[in-house]
Amino acid sequence: MGLIKGLAIGGTVTIVVVVIIVVPTVLLTRQEADFQETFMEKCLKFPEEKQVCESKWAAFEQAYVGKDECNITEENYKLLFDQTPFKHPCGKTMFWSKTPDLVHKYTEKRDCLFSLEDTLLGYVLNHLKWCGKLGSKEYIGRSTDKLKTANDPRIVAKTFTENCQECKLNPVDVFWKIASTKFALHACDGASVMLDGERPEPYDSNSFFGGVEVPNLQPPRVNNLTVVLVNPENGKNCTCESLGNLRKDLDQKIGCTCRAVAKSHVEKCIKESTPCGACW
Template identity: 40%
Template sequence: MEHEQSRRLEKRRRKRCVILIVIVVLIVIVIIAVVLGLTLRQNKMVLFQHFFICCFCIFRCTTDCQKVWDAFEQAYVNKDPCKVAVEAYDPLIVAAPFKPQCNRMIFWSKTKDVVHGFTEKRDCFVTLEDTLLGSVLDGLTWCGKEGSKGTFTTGCPGWSKCKNNPVLSFWRRISAAFADVACGNVTAMLSGSIDTPFNSTSIFASIEVVRFQASRIKSLNVVMVLQSNCTDSSLNNLRQSLDTGITYSCKDVHESRIQECGAKPEIACGACW
């Protein structure tokens, strides 16, 4: 119980830290723009780096913050923003590796708001966006340009404009790294409100599931939310995609039940679904 409370307090400290950094960043943008007459775009380029480094220094004091930034930046700087390969982020994974959190790792597809609404309130599970790399860069946009050493936060290609854009390649790479350290009993939250809950083109299906190894993972427990139906035919493909030796189970759970568990810490995590 004390360990869970400690983790919850740490999560709150991180969240407050991010909020404070954002506030400071906004203040600095205004001051620099007014006093020095610099453009907002130039400020964002500099402040994106400061935001990234500050988050790493505060969250993980033992991390070489500048080293992590350099590994991140080299993936896309001075490159065509539609030609950033997934492998370009390999040095970043080496600089800031993921740590296994057996029996606590939860994956998701088309249920981001639901799963994060739960993990923000309860410390039962950890999503990719709850990790250091995921939490720092979730929701942000960045890219480089040929002939420039800068990091840009505007004028970058959208998520689906080109396959090898900096943001999509980043999430594909760290999704693979997160799946590579999955161990014990793994959970996945899928949406039952769409035609194909297990879509072969999703990051969960095409990158994460295929990296699940029976030598590390004992079981995959699927939680179907919203208009749930564990009998959906696409889940047959999920079962067939699993490495031999990984046990599969699925349970239909209404979103209201997940929200209730998030709001009531007295409900044991194992009783949420």
Template identity: 35%
Template sequence: MESNVPLQAHGERVERPPQNRQKKMAIASGVGIVMLGTVSTVLAVTLSNKQFSAVFLDSCKKLKGGYDCQKLWRAFEQAYVGRDPCQVPMEAYDPFIAEAHFKPACNRMLFWSKTKDVVHDFTNKRDCFVTLEDTLLGSVVDGLTWCGKEGSKAACGDVTAMLNGSIETPYSPHSIFASIEAPRLSSKHVKKLKVVLVTQPHSVTNCETASLKDLQKQLDRGIVYNCQEVPEAKVQECASNPHIACGACW
């Protein structure tokens, strides 16, 4: 990743419109699978079954952990066969979840919005945080369409959100983080949300921006909120230097 590329050029998860000729499949996903071992979100994938099978298997093979990808796919596929894809009961995914051996990662969850390159450069080099895309389910649904959502147990402990300080609205109501992830953070499981606002030398916003005030207001009561402006250069330095403790990165 080149440091001179403005953050606004970095990726964002995009919701794709459904296509009538394509079969939708539901995926029990969300951070709750990783954090709590429960399924809290349903995703719709606008791909044919054959196409999605290929995406699933390819993503699975790229992950560490020695997964039996064919066995995982069979367990996953059986959850939605013969069902309305957006009405699949959560317990239908229990065999898949058991087979995938999901482990909690409390206090390490990192959400993001329009900072994809910065975030994944960091998590690829350091083992400080985990993003949804770093998990089996997250890797296969990255960028695909949300079908709906059920439940609210999406994370646990202290969570972090890395947002873009180079745009006027870092907490955009149209983003996945603002429309789905942040509203589902529950004070029963989440103690604190820390926003890391990644800045450039001439960033147009700061922690006092109106959109971040909206985030603070919309959080479930009981979740402690704070925000810190961190230069992108510092994030990159921390990512590249394993001698810097995770807690000292920001």
């Protein structure tokens, strides 16, 4: 808003423009508020208690806010994962590669198999994107308030959900790599994996399953891996040796069993709520 005043100096009228800047109230950005709200809603729906969800949010946020978004390490998320160990029965661990929709529909209403996305952090952060910016700060008080110190608690770092850089050590990829590692380390007895038999190479050594989870399966804690190879009606040969590098990548102390199953049969099991063991 500007005020225009006229001053007469030596018979000449000089126009002076006085500009008054009105600073609006600075709140969390809409995208940031939506992200935090989504985190809390999904945590409470898991279900979990409110105070637990608030604690998870605080531990999660401190991992990346105000930090270099391309230099996030396992240490950043240590507090979060220390507070959130896996609790599902370790003998019911279900991995997947290139079959997210089918495996999640299958495990959604069952307590016999658990994918990473069926655990608290996996469920809450699935499909979300986030990052921080080095040194980013924002004042969340009212514009009429006065800052008392540079360490005023109303000065906070921000969460960004847009314009996050695609770099190797970004907070999203690092989170999922740590989560996948710990998920594999939690597995015991028999574990399962659902692979896509329609792909030329159902097993990919460079996928999260092949590159992160397989190397972290610990024998003798894990003694067998069951491969569920989902095919069209006429599927591929189903042996662990036929799945490219799987048998080579898998520790020889871990047994491997392959079961071919038609996709339509899995979908029927989902529809009819067939018990896990009866589907393959």
